[in-house]
Amino acid sequence: MPDDAQVTRRPGGRTAHTRERVLSAVAAILTEEGFDAVSVDAVAARSRVHRTTVYRRWRDPGGLLADALDAAREQAWEPPDTGSLRGDLTAVNAQVIEALTGRPPVTTALIAASFRSPAAAHALRAFWEDRYARAAVVVTRAIARGDAAPDADPRAVLVAATAPLFHELALMRAPAAPGLAERYAALAAAAALGG
Amino acid sequence: MPDDAQVTRRPGGRTAHTRERVLSAVAAILTEEGFDAVSVDAVAARSRVHRTTVYRRWRDPGGLLADALDAAREQAWEPPDTGSLRGDLTAVNAQVIEALTGRPPVTTALIAASFRSPAAAHALRAFWEDRYARAAVVVTRAIARGDAAPDADPRAVLVAATAPLFHELALMRAPAAPGLAERYAALAAAAALGG
DNA sequence: TCGTTAATGCTACATCCGTCGCGTTAACGA
DNA sequence: TCGTTAACGCGACGGATGTAGCATTAACGA
Numbered sequence: 001m002p003d004d005a006q007v008t009r010r011p012g013g014r015t016a017h018t019r020e021r022v023l024s025a026v027a028a029i030l031t032e033e034g035f036d037a038v039s040v041d042a043v044a045a046r047s048r049v050h051r052t053t054v055y056r057r058w059r060d061p062g063g064l065l066a067d068a069l070d071a072a073r074e075q076a077w078e079p080p081d082t083g084s085l086r087g088d089l090t091a092v093n094a095q096v097i098e099a100l101t102g103r104p105p106v107t108t109a110l111i112a113a114s115f116r117s118p119a120a121a122h123a124l125r126a127f128w129e130d131r132y133a134r135a136a137v138v139v140t141r142a143i144a145r146g147d148a149a150p151d152a153d154p155r156a157v158l159v160a161a162t163a164p165l166f167h168e169l170a171l172m173r174a175p176a177a178p179g180l181a182e183r184y185a186a187l188a189a190a191a192a193l194g195g
Numbered sequence: 196m197p198d199d200a201q202v203t204r205r206p207g208g209r210t211a212h213t214r215e216r217v218l219s220a221v222a223a224i225l226t227e228e229g230f231d232a233v234s235v236d237a238v239a240a241r242s243r244v245h246r247t248t249v250y251r252r253w254r255d256p257g258g259l260l261a262d263a264l265d266a267a268r269e270q271a272w273e274p275p276d277t278g279s280l281r282g283d284l285t286a287v288n289a290q291v292i293e294a295l296t297g298r299p300p301v302t303t304a305l306i307a308a309s310f311r312s313p314a315a316a317h318a319l320r321a322f323w324e325d326r327y328a329r330a331a332v333v334v335t336r337a338i339a340r341g342d343a344a345p346d347a348d349p350r351a352v353l354v355a356a357t358a359p360l361f362h363e364l365a366l367m368r369a370p371a372a373p374g375l376a377e378r379y380a381a382l383a384a385a386a387a388l389g390g
Numbered sequence: 391t392c393g394t395t396a397a398t399g400c401t402a403c404a405t406c407c408g409t410c411g412c413g414t415t416a417a418c419g420a
Numbered sequence: 421t422c423g424t425t426a427a428c429g430c431g432a433c434g435g436a437t438g439t440a441g442c443a444t445t446a447a448c449g450a
Contacts, residue, residue: 010417010426018428036311041406050429055408057427111366112310116231125367153378156359160382163362164354171306171361172320183348187355187386194385205396205447213398236436245399250438252397 019067021047022054026068027104035109038064062117065110069123072106079135085142085192089161089185092135096162100169101176111170132158139192148192161188214262216242217249221263222299230304233259257312260305264318267301274330280337280387284356284380287330291357295364296371306365327353334387343387356383 025047029037038061044051058064080091099107113120132155139154141147148157164184168174220242224232233256239246253259275286294302308315327350334349336342343352359379363369 007426008418012417014416015427039407051407052409052430053428060408114366114368115307115310121368125369128367156378156382159359159362160355160379160386163358164351166362166366167354167358171309172323173309173316174320183351184355187351188382190389191355191382191386194389202396203448207447209446210397234436235438246437247400247439248398255438 018049018053018057019071022049022058022064023068023071025049026064030068030104030106030109035065035105035112038109038113040064059119060113060117062110062113062120065106065113066117066119066123068106069110069127073127077131077134079138081138081141084189085138085145085147086185086189088138088142089158089188090181092138092158093161093165093181093185096165097169097176097181100165108170111166142189142192148189149194152192157188157192160191161185213244213248213252214266217244217253217259218263218266220244221259225263225299225301225304230260230300230307233304235259254314255308255312257305257308257315260301260308261312261314261318263301264305264322268322268325272326272329274333276333276336279384280333280340280342281380281384283333283337284353284383285377287333287353288356288360288376288380291360292364292371292376295360303365306361337384337387342384344389347387352383352387355386356380 022043025043026038029042029046040054040058040061041051043049043061043064044054047054054064058067080088082088082091110120110124114124115121135158136154139148139152139157143150143152161184165180168180169176217238220238221233224237224241235249235253235256236246238244238256238259239249242249249259253262275283277283277286305315305319309319310316330353331349334343334347334352338345338347356379360375363375364371
């Protein structure tokens with residue numbers, strides 16, 4: 001088996017079409033039946049791509065979900081700018097809540113898959129690190145405005161605002177209570193001001 | 196099949212002994228091989244309890260882990276009292292970090308199992324709700340001391356302090372950086388003071 | 391102590407999951 | 421256009437997982 005450095009990939013026509021069919025099947029199954037139903041066999045049947053192909057290219061459900069996340073990430077994300085740190089964090093939190101409660105439930109599926117699939121774990125972490133890095137500007141803007149202490153750590157503030165949502169919604173499986181986005185955004189904004 | 200209301204259970208000798216052997220095997224496998232290795236077959240083999248019995252009583256790995264958590268919970272937990280909210284939250288966080296990084300990795304195993312097993316999901320949520328309820332006193336003490344605003348929500352403060360640890364360590368699989376317990380404890384304590 | 395039956399062990403079975411080796415199709419660059 | 425071979429499809433296989441029905445053991449209360 002030649003290693004990757006010596007193989008010329010064929011990303012064109014058929015291969016791209018196969019990927020599209022498979023990822024479309026993943027999204028459909030996720031939306032209609034939830035993440036437990038995303039298996040290689042189910043995706044293969046739905047997409048009419050042979051199951052051996054799915055195993056070879058994606059390895060397991062986590063690989064499928066990670067690729068679905070990659071495909072969705074092709075659209076650039078920019079953090080909100082509402083004029084206040086509290087407003088920005090509330091808006092970020094609203095997006096997290098939408099991701100955790102909306103359809104298709106990609107984030108929850110990836111979290112679940114991440115415990116069994118290195119590909120899913122890696123995709124999830126990279127996604128979140130990217131989001132936190134991009135969102136850091138909401139804290140640096142707040143510092144410039146005097147809305148946050150000069151020594152406030154942007155990443156820690158963002159994690160403090162968003163992590164409770166993952167904990168409450170994904171891990172504790174609580175319903176999304178009204179005001180949830182605002183509650184932890186307000187606490188994180190107050191923390192950023194207090195140092 | 197008579198329903199549960201009409202069945203007289205036999206919790207004695209053999210049944211208790213079976214449970215003990217099984218839960219001991221769960222702990223051993225978790226400690227030595229990690230949560231992926233906790234399967235019904237592995238536990239059955241290790242404990243010398245027949246696999247059918249394990250399926251019938253515990254249903255799946257999640258059920259085994261949930262029962263392991265129940266057994267461990269028979270020791271009462273009390274929140275720390277260090278004299279300051281920041282200190283208390285730091286101590287609580289240190290315990291969460293120990294649970295997430297120490298051996299046996301019960302919490303991480305339960306989180307993983309909770310996506311496939313209602314019993315695990317339920318046990319995890321009940322455990323955390325109990326912990327948050329018991330720990331609420333650290334915030335009410337802080338309010339009485341003037342260490343926190345009178346309108347600080349104890350549960351939200353506790354979630355804000357601890358959730359980042361689950362996010363960083365369990366979901367993002369980051370290493371436990373030095374000062375992690377203190378960092379999010381300090382932010383939550385500042386948030387509690389700022390309202 | 392005895393009768394009832396919950397709890398357990400055993401064997402067999404079906405389905406799902408993952409892999410293998412071979413044949414076929416089609417994506418490339420020359 | 422042609423040759424090479426990556427990508428895909430197919431059928432077969434073995435192991436893991438979960439269930440069903442029957443037999444055996446032992447936990448209860450009377």
